[in-house]
Amino acid sequence: MSVDTQTNRVPSHIAIIMDGNGRWARQRGKPRLAGHEAGSETVRCVLNYCRDAGIRYLTLYAFSTENWSRPPDEVSGLMALLGTFIHKHERELIARQVRLRVIGQREDLSAPLREALTRLERETAHFERQLLIALSYSGRNELARAARRIAEEVRAGTLTPEQVDEAAVAARLDAPDVPDPDLIIRTSGEWRISNFLLWQSAYSEFFVTPVLWPDFREAEFQAALAAYAKRERRFGGVTAQPAGAGGGAPC
Numbered sequence: 355m356s357v358d359t360q361t362n363r364v365p366s367h368i369a370i371i372m373d374g375n376g377r378w379a380r381q382r383g384k385p386r387l388a389g390h391e392a393g394s395e396t397v398r399c400v401l402n403y404c405r406d407a408g409i410r411y412l413t414l415y416a417f418s419t420e421n422w423s424r425p426p427d428e429v430s431g432l433m434a435l436l437g438t439f440i441h442k443h444e445r446e447l448i449a450r451q452v453r454l455r456v457i458g459q460r461e462d463l464s465a466p467l468r469e470a471l472t473r474l475e476r477e478t479a480h481f482e483r484q485l486l487i488a489l490s491y492s493g494r495n496e497l498a499r500a501a502r503r504i505a506e507e508v509r510a511g512t513l514t515p516e517q518v519d520e521a522a523v524a525a526r527l528d529a530p531d532v533p534d535p536d537l538i539i540r541t542s543g544e545w546r547i548s549n550f551l552l553w554q555s556a557y558s559e560f561f562v563t564p565v566l567w568p569d570f571r572e573a574e575f576q577a578a579l580a581a582y583a584k585r586e587r588r589f590g591g592v593t594a595q596p597a598g599a600g601g602g603a604p605c
Contacts, residue, residue: 363583365536367411368404369558371550372396374542374566387431392568394439398446401485403575405450411532413486415550419459419495433467436489440470447474453481457528458491486529493552500526527553534558537582541567559585 379389
């Protein structure tokens with residue numbers, strides 16, 4: 355199998371683990387929520403960078419299921435901040451023709467927040483560029499929910515065990531029509547996937563930067579794109595070699 359990497363220089367889908375808000379605030383002697391507030395401005399900036407670069411899909415890891423264990427005042431502050439962000443940028447998303455989608459267990463969110471998100475999803479559903487926000491999200495939970503749907507369909511007789519393959523699982527994920535992320539960026543220098551898009555990231559490229567999320571700006575975004583452009587994406591195959599090029603002994 356040979357893959358033409360020349361056609362894959364700009365990612366179609368970027369996913370970001372937005373890490374470092376708390377450390378950013380601590381370094382400045384501020385409460386953690388101040389870091390989250392600063393991080394929300396970075397979200398707006400990154401949306402602009404993606405638009406200018408021609409990137410169609412952006413997925414942001416905003417709140418994991420594990421984050422519910424954080425101090426109640428931080429959790430409530432984060433939820434309020436999210437509601438403020440939606441209200442503040444609703445017109446901007448519509449004006450820039452960005453479709454908002456939520457992945458994760460939205461039933462865990464408050465009713466007012468769910469309603470605001472659902473309304474904006476409905477109002478932007480016809481746009482092509484997409485912003486996916488992972489809220490109360492867990493990659494393992496997403497897979498478990500997909501498995502549960504498959505089990506229910508098998509029990510109902512609408513699906514046979516023989517029909518359960520990779521395509522069947524992928525079709526029952528939270529956003530089955532969205533292509534897998536080409537590039538996953540993690541800020542703050544941590545080398546962990548943190549239960550994010552476990553199925554979808556099977557062949558994603560990774561870019562880790564020590565920059566904390568509130569400080570992530572265009573220079574670092576362009577560095578991520580430049581690093582991606584140099585990657586050779588073989589998807590388990592091999593790159594065609596010039597005639598006469600031999601394959602050495604495996605290391």
